[in-house]
Amino acid sequence: MTSASAGGVPDIASLVSEAKRRVSSCSTLAELASSEAALLGKRSPLSEASRMLGSLGQDERRRVGRLVQEARRDIESALAERMEVLHAAERAAKLVEDHLDLSEAVLQVASPGPGHGPLARGRLHLVQRTRDELEDVFVGMGFVVAEGPEVETDWFNFEALNIPPAHPARGMWDTFYLDLGERESVLLRTHTSPVQIRLMREQEPPVYAVMPGRCYRRDTPDARHLPTFHQIEGLVVDRSISFADLAGTIEAFTAAYFGEDVHSRLRPAYFPFTEPSAEFEVTCTICKGGGCRTCSHTGWVELGGCGMVDPAVFEFVGIDPESWSGFAFGFGIDRCALMRHEIPDLRILLDNDARFLSQV
Amino acid sequence: MRVPVSWLRDFAPFGDEVEVLVANLDDLGLVVEGVEHVGAGLDAVVVARVLEIAAIAGADRIRRVVVDDGAGPVEVVCGAWNFQVGDLVPLAPVGAVLPGGFEISRRRMKGVDSFGMLCSAKELGLSEDHAGILVVGDNGPVGSDEPRPGMALTEALGIEADVVLDVAVEANRPDAWCMAGIARDLAARLKLPFALPEPPGETGDAGGAGGTRAARAEELTSVELVDPDLCPRFTARVVTELQVAPAPGWVARRLMLAGMRPVNSVVDASNYVMLELGQPTHPYDLDRLAGAGLRVRAARRGEEVVTLDAVRRVLGMRSVGPGDDLRDCVICDAEDMPVGIAGVMGGKSSEITGSTTRVLLEAAYFAPMAIARTSKRLALRTEASARFERGVDPEGIDRAALRFIELLGAVDGTAPVQAAGAIDSRGELPSPIRVILRVGRVGSLLGCPLSKAEIRSCLEPIGFHCEDAGEDALGVEVPSFRPDTSREVDVVEEVARHVGYSNLGKRRPSSPQVGRLSPYQRERRVTRDVMAGMGAYEVWTSSLLAPRDHEHAGIGGASIEVGNPLSPEESILRRSLLPGMMKALGYNVERRQGDLRLFEVGRVFPFPERARVQRAIARGSESVVDEREMLGMVLAMPDDDARSAAAAWGALAGTLGITGVSLLASDTAGRPAGLHPSRSAFIIRQDGTKRASVVAGDLAGSSGVVGDVAGSSGVVGVVGEVDPDVLEAFGISGGSRRVGWLEVDLERLLACERRSPLAKPVSRFPSSDVDLAFDVPDAVSAAEVHSVISRAAGPLLEACWLFDVYRDAARHRGSRSLAYRLRFSAADRTLTDSEVGEIRQRCVDAAERELGLRLRG
Numbered sequence A: 001m002t003s004a005s006a007g008g009v010p011d012i013a014s015l016v017s018e019a020k021r022r023v024s025s026c027s028t029l030a031e032l033a034s035s036e037a038a039l040l041g042k043r044s045p046l047s048e049a050s051r052m053l054g055s056l057g058q059d060e061r062r063r064v065g066r067l068v069q070e071a072r073r074d075i076e077s078a079l080a081e082r083m084e085v086l087h088a089a090e091r092a093a094k095l096v097e098d099h100l101d102l103s104e105a106v107l108q109v110a111s112p113g114p115g116h117g118p119l120a121r122g123r124l125h126l127v128q129r130t131r132d133e134l135e136d137v138f139v140g141m142g143f144v145v146a147e148g149p150e151v152e153t154d155w156f157n158f159e160a161l162n163i164p165p166a167h168p169a170r171g172m173w174d175t176f177y178l179d180l181g182e183r184e185s186v187l188l189r190t191h192t193s194p195v196q197i198r199l200m201r202e203q204e205p206p207v208y209a210v211m212p213g214r215c216y217r218r219d220t221p222d223a224r225h226l227p228t229f230h231q232i233e234g235l236v237v238d239r240s241i242s243f244a245d246l247a248g249t250i251e252a253f254t255a256a257y258f259g260e261d262v263h264s265r266l267r268p269a270y271f272p273f274t275e276p277s278a279e280f281e282v283t284c285t286i287c288k289g290g291g292c293r294t295c296s297h298t299g300w301v302e303l304g305g306c307g308m309v310d311p312a313v314f315e316f317v318g319i320d321p322e323s324w325s326g327f328a329f330g331f332g333i334d335r336c337a338l339m340r341h342e343i344p345d346l347r348i349l350l351d352n353d354a355r356f357l358s359q360v
Numbered sequence B: 001m002r003v004p005v006s007w008l009r010d011f012a013p014f015g016d017e018v019e020v021l022v023a024n025l026d027d028l029g030l031v032v033e034g035v036e037h038v039g040a041g042l043d044a045v046v047v048a049r050v051l052e053i054a055a056i057a058g059a060d061r062i063r064r065v066v067v068d069d070g071a072g073p074v075e076v077v078c079g080a081w082n083f084q085v086g087d088l089v090p091l092a093p094v095g096a097v098l099p100g101g102f103e104i105s106r107r108r109m110k111g112v113d114s115f116g117m118l119c120s121a122k123e124l125g126l127s128e129d130h131a132g133i134l135v136v137g138d139n140g141p142v143g144s145d146e147p148r149p150g151m152a153l154t155e156a157l158g159i160e161a162d163v164v165l166d167v168a169v170e171a172n173r174p175d176a177w178c179m180a181g182i183a184r185d186l187a188a189r190l191k192l193p194f195a196l197p198e199p200p201g202e203t204g205d206a207g208g209a210g211g212t213r214a215a216r217a218e219e220l221t222s223v224e225l226v227d228p229d230l231c232p233r234f235t236a237r238v239v240t241e242l243q244v245a246p247a248p249g250w251v252a253r254r255l256m257l258a259g260m261r262p263v264n265s266v267v268d269a270s271n272y273v274m275l276e277l278g279q280p281t282h283p284y285d286l287d288r289l290a291g292a293g294l295r296v297r298a299a300r301r302g303e304e305v306v307t308l309d310a311v312r313r314v315l316g317m318r319s320v321g322p323g324d325d326l327r328d329c330v331i332c333d334a335e336d337m338p339v340g341i342a343g344v345m346g347g348k349s350s351e352i353t354g355s356t357t358r359v360l361l362e363a364a365y366f367a368p369m370a371i372a373r374t375s376k377r378l379a380l381r382t383e384a385s386a387r388f389e390r391g392v393d394p395e396g397i398d399r400a401a402l403r404f405i406e407l408l409g410a411v412d413g414t415a416p417v418q419a420a421g422a423i424d425s426r427g428e429l430p431s432p433i434r435v436i437l438r439v440g441r442v443g444s445l446l447g448c449p450l451s452k453a454e455i456r457s458c459l460e461p462i463g464f465h466c467e468d469a470g471e472d473a474l475g476v477e478v479p480s481f482r483p484d485t486s487r488e489v490d491v492v493e494e495v496a497r498h499v500g501y502s503n504l505g506k507r508r509p510s511s512p513q514v515g516r517l518s519p520y521q522r523e524r525r526v527t528r529d530v531m532a533g534m535g536a537y538e539v540w541t542s543s544l545l546a547p548r549d550h551e552h553a554g555i556g557g558a559s560i561e562v563g564n565p566l567s568p569e570e571s572i573l574r575r576s577l578l579p580g581m582m583k584a585l586g587y588n589v590e591r592r593q594g595d596l597r598l599f600e601v602g603r604v605f606p607f608p609e610r611a612r613v614q615r616a617i618a619r620g621s622e623s624v625v626d627e628r629e630m631l632g633m634v635l636a637m638p639d640d641d642a643r644s645a646a647a648a649w650g651a652l653a654g655t656l657g658i659t660g661v662s663l664l665a666s667d668t669a670g671r672p673a674g675l676h677p678s679r680s681a682f683i684i685r686q687d688g689t690k691r692a693s694v695v696a697g698d699l700a701g702s703s704g705v706v707g708d709v710a711g712s713s714g715v716v717g718v719v720g721e722v723d724p725d726v727l728e729a730f731g732i733s734g735g736s737r738r739v740g741w742l743e744v745d746l747e748r749l750l751a752c753e754r755r756s757p758l759a760k761p762v763s764r765f766p767s768s769d770v771d772l773a774f775d776v777p778d779a780v781s782a783a784e785v786h787s788v789i790s791r792a793a794g795p796l797l798e799a800c801w802l803f804d805v806y807r808d809a810a811r812h813r814g815s816r817s818l819a820y821r822l823r824f825s826a827a828d829r830t831l832t833d834s835e836v837g838e839i840r841q842r843c844v845d846a847a848e849r850e851l852g853l854r855l856r857g
Ligand SMILES: [Zn+2]
Pocket: A284, A285, A286, A287, A288, A289, A290, A291, A292, A293, A294, A295, A296, A297, A299, A300
C-alpha cells in the first residue's frame, strides 16, 4: 500500500485504480477518447498533481514526481490495452454487418436477366475451339495455316485431284452444284483438298501447311453427318518425304491433341489423289483401346484419310514428282469435337441453343 | 460384299480362326464391317408342309395356316403370303430360339392360337431376304435326301454352319469384288497356296448327248460390234437343249448367303459366276431375239428400251458432265431393236423364262467410263454396272463364260448342249502393262528399305510377275485384273499393302519453317476473344438459306442458288450473317432464353460477275466468288440496343487499335440492309482515299449489304439496331424489344489504319482537366465535335472523353447537350492555369467557328 501524502497532493494510487476502472468500463472508442482526455488531459487530477510538485520539498518532489510519472504510464498502457480490445470488437461488429454471400453473386452472373450480363463472359464455339487447338498443334510442328474459297470449280475440287468427270470415285462425294457458269462446273467444295491445289500452284516446295475450313456434302443430316461440316487437311511436300513421315506425323498429332495414351494406325484405303492411300484410326477415347460399343469392340475409331500425294496431282500443279514427294491427310473437326466431348448427335450443333453453347 | 468363308475355301485352305481372317483382311484394306455366323441355332427348326390356309375374321394381314410337321397338324398364324398349300416351309415350334435370340412362344392373335412360327430366310439368319417365308425347294429330283415334313431344316437345306464376312471393297479394287479376288489377296497375305479351278474347255461336246457333233456358235447366232470403243470385247456362246429349273441347292445356298435371291438355274448361274469371278454376264433367250443375233452400238438420242425391271428407259438424253458425248452403249437384236442397256441392265423382251431352251450368253468388256456415264445418266446402278465401271478383267471373260456353262450342266436331270466355239469380237483392249519398279524408290517412298526378294515375295503371290531389270530394278507385269495399277507408285502401294502398313515404321519430318499463324489469323482470334469477353456466345449458322430468309432480313438482289438443294430451306448461299443469326436468336427466344448475345465469324457469298466466274472456270487463281469473311454480332440482352452495338464496335476497334474509320449515319446514305433506318450507320474507312460524301453517293442505290458493297465503296461494316420489321419476321418481336447488330468485313477491317505501335511516354507531372459542354444540334455528330475540339486542343491534349449526353426535350428540340472532358499534360512541366485557360479558349472558339456551337450556359 502506497502511503498517502500530505499537503493536497492527491492519493496517486487511488487515482490510478480509479482511472483503470474507468478505462475498463469504456465500451466504445468515443467513450475511450473522452476518458483519455479526462484522465490525462490538462485538467485531469494527474496533471493537477504534476503542477503541484513545485510546492513540495526537493526529496518529496522527486518521490511524488516519480509516482505521478508511473501513474501516467500505467494509465496510458491501460488506455492502449482497452483501445486494442475496443478496436477488435468494433471491427468484428463491422465485419458481421458486412456479411456477403458470394454465391449469390456467382449465381447472379450465371443467371439470365437485367444487370447481370456485363460480367458474364461468352464462349467460343466448340467446333471453332477444336479448330484453334488443332491449328496450334500443327503450328507447333512447324506448319502454317492456309485457307481457301468454299465455292470452287469442278477443276479444283475434283479434276486436279485426279478425279475426272463421271469417274466412279466421284460417288464418294455427294456434291452441291451451284447455278453459276456451265452445268456442274461450280460447286460447294466437298473437302478442303482444293486448298492443297491452290497452295501448290502458288508456292514452291517445301510446303508444310494445314487447311481448316467449312465443307459441304449433299448428305441428309443424321447423328454423325451434317451437310455442312468442318474439315482440316494437312499437306507436306519436301525432298524424300516418305510414308513413314506420314505415319509419324499422324502419331505425333494424335498424341498432342488427344493425349499421350492415344495412338494411331493406318490401313489401306482408296483415294484418287493419294497413292499409297490409307485410313487412319486412333485409340478409342472412350474405352482407351479396351473395346466398347462406340468402337465396335475394336479399340479403334476411324478418324480420317491420308496418303502419299499421287504423282498425277503433282503433275496437275507443276511439281516434279521425281524431285519432290509429299503426303496429305484430312479429317473432320466436328468429328474430333464429337469424340472428345462425347456428343451423341451432331445435329445439336445446328440449333445454336444457348443451353448447349454455354455448356461446352 | 457378303463373303461366305466356305466359298473362299474353294480357292485356298483358309483356317477356322475367323479373327485371323478378319484382322488380315482389315490390314489389306478389305475392311470387314461385320461378321455373321449362319446356320447356328437352327436345331429346333423343322421342315413342314402347308396343309391348309384360311382367312381370319377381322384380320386382313395375317392368316391361319395348318402345317404338317411330320408328327401331325400344327396351327400357326402367319403374315406372309408367298406360299401355297403343298409348299414345304421352315417351322420354328414353340420353345425354339432363333439365331437372333428370339424365343418362339405360344401366342394368340385375333382369337386364333399360334403354335410356332413360319420363318423367312432372314429370321433364320440365312440371308437378308425377309420378303416372305423361305420356301424349301420341293420340285427337285426325287432322291433319298428329298426334304420331307419333320426333317431338320439344316439337313433339308444342306446347311453347314458358316461365317459370312461383310467386306467393304474400295472403288479401285474391282478384282477384289468377287470371292476369288478376296481369296487371292488373303491367301498371299497368309502365305497359303491359291488356285483358281479350271473350268472345262471350249469344246462343244461337254454336255452333248451320245457324241453327236454340236452346232457351232456362229451357225446359231451372230454378233456385230458396231462401236468397239464402247465395247472393246464382246463374246457370245450358245447353250441349247436346256431346261430352266431351280439351281442346284449349293448354288442357291451360296447366292443366299451372299445376299442374292435364287431365281432359276440360268439366272443363278450368271449371278454365281459374277460373285465368284467378278465378271458380269448376261443370258438372252435366243429364241426371243429377232434375227437370233446381236448388234452392239451407241444408242441414238432418245432411243428407248424396257429393262428387266419393266421400266422404260430413254437413252442418250442428259449430259452428266464435261466431256460426256451422250453415247450410251446398247445391245440390239439382229434387227437393230435395243434389247438391253450394255453393262447396266438387260431388256425385258429377251428375258429368260421357264420355257427358255436356248440361251445366248453375253460376256463382255465395256469401256468403264461409258458405263459410268450411262449409269449416272439413268440413275441406275446395278451389280453389273458397278463392276463394269470400275473395270472387269478383259482376259477373264472366257473363264467366266465357261464356268457359267459348267454350272448349267450341274443341274440334275438336264443335259444342256454347248455349241462349239464362241463368237469373240474385239476392239482395242487395254494393253498389258509392264512397270519398271526401282527398288530404291520403293524404299524411299515407304521410308523402309526393302530388298528385291522381299518385294518379289509381296508381288508374285497376287499375280504380279516380276523379273530382273537391272541391278536396282524389277520389271513387273501387271495382271489384267488390276486396272487400278499402271504406274510405279501403284505397284509400290501393292508392296506396302502386303508388307503391312503397320510394319513400315514411323518418323517425323522436320519442317524447315517456323510454324505460325498469319497476322490476319491471329487478329481473327483476338476478335473472337473480344466478342466472348463482351458476353457473346459464338455460333455456327448454316451458309445455306431459304430465299425467304433474305427477304425477311430485308436483303434484296440476287443470291447464288444451289442447283440440287436437299430442300428449299437450304437452297441459296447467304450474303449476310444477319438472317442466320436472327434464326438462332429466334430459336432461343422461342425457348425463353433469348436474353443473350451471339457472334459468328463466317463467309458470305456476294453474287459474282459473269466474267469472274468464267475466269475461275478457266482455272484462274482467283476464286469464283469474292467470298467475304464477316464478323456478325447480335446483342439481345435486356438493355441492349443500337447503343450497346456501337459500344461493342468501339471496344473492338479499340482493342485492335483501329483508327482509320468513321460512322456514316444511315439517313445520309442508303441504309444498311435490315437495320433500323434512324438507328444505324455504315462503318467506313477514313484513310483519305474516298470522301464520306462520295461513299454516301455510292451507297445510295445499293443493296446495303456489307458483303455486296464493301468491295466498291469504303464500307467495312454496319452497326446499329435491327429493324423492328425484321425482328417480327423472325418471330423476335416482343413489343418494344430492341436488338443491337454489328457486322464487319473482317479482312477489310483489319486492313484499316492502326494506332502507331510505338510507345508514347507518360508524363510524370500532374495533369489538368477541362470540362466543356455544348448544345449540339442533332445534325452534328458527337464524333465531329470530338474531332474538332481535339484538333484545336493541340499537342498537350492527353485524352478527350464524351462524359455526358443530356437531352432536355422541353427546352431544346432537335439538339442535345454533349459534355467533354479534356485532360492536358506536358512531358517536362506542370501546366500553368493560364496555359490551360488559353487552350480551353482555342477549343471553344474552334467549336463555334467550325460547327457553330455555343457553350452550354
Ligand atoms: Zn471403345
